[in-house]
């Protein structure tokens with residue numbers, strides 16, 4: 099299989115290198131091709147998502163992605179910033195379903211800001227819509243009739259967009275505890291009223307799954323109060339962005355959690371949910387686990403190799419249970435030493 | 446002073462009654478006039494915000510508000526639902542600044558889902574814009590060109606709207622630790638780019654306040670990881686809705702926290718941040734503290750009576766420190782018994 103390796107900015111190259119090392123130890127039939135993305139691509143090609151990079155991503159069987167974002171480009175117009183690359187990839191590749199698992203690793207209960215008995219129960223999956231909402235609606239800057247500067251972004255969904263992500267949410271709930279929470283803000287937003295209506299329609303095909311609806315503000319509260327109550331959460335692009343980062347921090351560190359962004363055929367892009375972390379870039383301090391677990395998700399989901407995927411996941415869990423800790427987890431291991439701990443657990 | 450008393454739905458009447466009892470014990474020169482609002486108003490007048498109720502709110506020196514929301518009206522169109530009443534009051538009265546303090550009460554460190562040493566440091570104020578954003582932009586339902594159902598809500602701000610809430614944020618930061626965090630999603634939203642630009646402009650008049658910018662997803666994460674890092678947070682209507690509920694739960698219970706919604710002259714509406722809680726309505730179980738503290742905020746802010754305001758706040762803190770606990774805090778006190786505990790502490 100051909101893997102497009104888009105390492106990107108900041109700690110992206112460090113953590114994707116670690117993921118490749120782990121994949122390499124498994125003697126799978128994988129070919130890697132690299133291409134620049136984000137600020138790194140802007141530097142060499144004048145655009146955060148050069149056409150060659152997009153073409154590689156389209157041609158590949160899966161994309162292994164690092165991170166994009168670089169404050170050096172803050173002065174550029176929005177459409178030329180590093181982050182635009184990931185938004186462009188999601189849109190161009192039709193990656194509408196973002197899967198973000200968050201679960202507590204044995205031994206890490208103390209790393210969470212939540213009480214151990216609350217944090218220990220976290221095992222949820224956020225299914226975030228990724229190609230619609232206020233992210234991709236009509237947006238711009240302008241002047242009002244009285245000459246004031248204004249800015250606007252249209253939040254928008256149609257029934258097909260909602261139905262396909264709802265279906266993904268229900269299908270995933272079926273492989274877990276069969277409980278799905280749909281999060282919206284239907285007391286204020288028309289977009290959310292459509293969302294709720296369509297989710298209820300799709301629910302008719304999944305009578306074995308228990309569906310409930312929750313407002314976004316309440317969900318943010320419940321994720322602090324008792325995150326263990328959730329199994330699968332399905333929500334829109336913006337609410338999913340906020341809630342998934344919140345959930346990941348409940349687990350203790352954003353450095354542990356992978357994500358998959360899938361198209362309608364299951365082809366996907368796999369990336370840590372953490373960003374480029376420019377403050378620690380190049381220092382060999384980053385936690386490689388999120389990237390390593392993203393590689394495992396890639397094997398399982400896009401490449402249909404569940405066996406090596408499971409081996410990687412078990413090795414990360416074993417390394418952590420054995421006490422391996424990078425700085426974000428209060429430890430002293432470097433990126434390389436943490437990777438070695440995972441390799442050792444891989445046997 | 447004339448107080449418009451809008452008790453509303455669910456536990457609204459119970460908790461505002463408690464607040465009135467506490468105000469009554471202070472022998473202040475206050476006159477109360479009641480009017481129906483929310484589902485209760487729909488039942489008697491066919492509209493969640495009848496013209497007479499709005500007129501009273503306009504005429505009064507301040508509005509003491511309970512809560513609105515009632516699942517019995519879920520089938521009504523959005524504009525007729527109980528929640529519409531609070532949105533209408535905010536808009537019609539020009540209540541653009543929503544102040545939501547969240548601080549840990551001594552003795553309640555154990556009620557939070559966060560570790561006591563993390564929860565104990567929480568003392569922050571969220572300043573939420575309340576009359577713009579995706580709440581009040583053009584919204585509706587329709588059909589796409591290919592006949593699909595769609596829903597849309599326009600997120601929008603102009604520079605005057607941003608500047609006045611930014612100014613409120615800076616002014617409040619000046620009365621506290623002089624640190625202001627502005628929360629947006631400028632890597633994706635044009636609205637947020639305008640927001641950031643204007644906040645930076647207003648900052649020139651407040652060089653004694655340290656301003657920083659944070660993305661909303663990161664803020665949701667940081668509020669779990671280390672809420673003690675924040676002093677004042679200023680943000681838009683939608684992000685503020687989510688983050689303030691999240692912050693309040695970090696403190697242990699949504700039943701403790703008041704809010705003020707102010708117009709440009711400091712006149713305002715004061716309400717607990719909790720909702721109507723239909724599941725416990727009429728059972729005398731609700732925590733009255735949020736409503737009682739909202740009454741204190743009213744005295745301090747709109748009525749310029751800081752002395753009785755301080756007495757009420759001290760009495761609530763003393764009652765809690767003395768062990769008074771309603772069910773939401775793991776205790777057994779009824780609404781009335783908790784109110785009595787506050788009255789006793791008031792002396």
Ligand SMILES: CC(C)[C@H](C(=O)O)[C@@H](O)C(=O)O
Pocket residue numbers: 181184185339632633662
């Ligand atoms: C970098 C940014 C555009 C992106 C998003 O908001 O989707 C990130 O926060 C994420 O969640 O992947």
Ligand SMILES: CC(C)[C@H](C(=O)O)[C@@H](O)C(=O)O
Pocket residue numbers: 285286315528531532686
């Ligand atoms: C009831 C609802 C419309 C309201 C809001 O979203 O503003 C509530 O959640 C709040 O925060 O006061």
